[in-house]
Amino acid sequence: MIRSLIISCLLASPVMAGTVASTAIDSFNAICFKAGQTAAEARMRMEARAGSPLPFDLTFWDKTLQPAPDTPPKIERRCEVRFDGDHTDTAIAALRKQMATPPVFGFAIDLPDTHAEASGTALIEGRELLRGRVAVVHVGTRDGQTFMAVDRLPRGWEGG
Template structure:
């Protein structure tokens, strides 16, 4: 019984940020779910959380705020961090806990096209958001790096009623 209580307490601590997670996981949870950031602002916010220079790769763009030629048509916003090592389990635990905290990050829906699990995927899920928007959260391993990403789709894309 005591072991179960300790494991539950650890899970709560990890989800609430009380335990020390990798700086990339902390920065992702602190900033990648927040709208209204330019690429420059997102980097600055993450440096404030994880320290500068960032010890992880950051991919960030939001076509609703600034032109982004490399953005695919199926996503209007992307925030992804990638960092060395296999931290997928810790990332899944922390990100799922973050999405469950108020305000809850949407409701699960079937994965919209063209998204699909790829080799190394530990977690992928579509989420219905407010105002006809959908997000896809994807966590896994690519090569020797953990990645955590969230894409927001343009209004109406990926929503089937």
């Protein structure tokens, strides 16, 4: 009995340690703010943390590293996770904590014209980054899911 319990614990996926929501939120905060990763690398890192297949939806692209057709022209990078239920309060609290952890994730600025609050938005905020870049963090609900997203805009984004 004890042996089978130990084997079951060893074979359990990382998701079993917490809920899908906490796993998605933790994975977003650990991976989505890291620059210099391809979509495959981001997915691999998420799967290493959360299990494979991912227990949540992931959208990731970085036009500075590889082509990303059919994506918004003024956004160079996006990382978004989506998971069932309304967990916006928990997601916002974790996101705020992550953004305040050194190195601090920029400082709040007016929202760029590339983004706007939408139905279901719980938080949307522009952040000024190093080297003239800007990021937008967005948390909300759509279609019965919570989403957390961070978009990075290139230097000169305000110029069109």
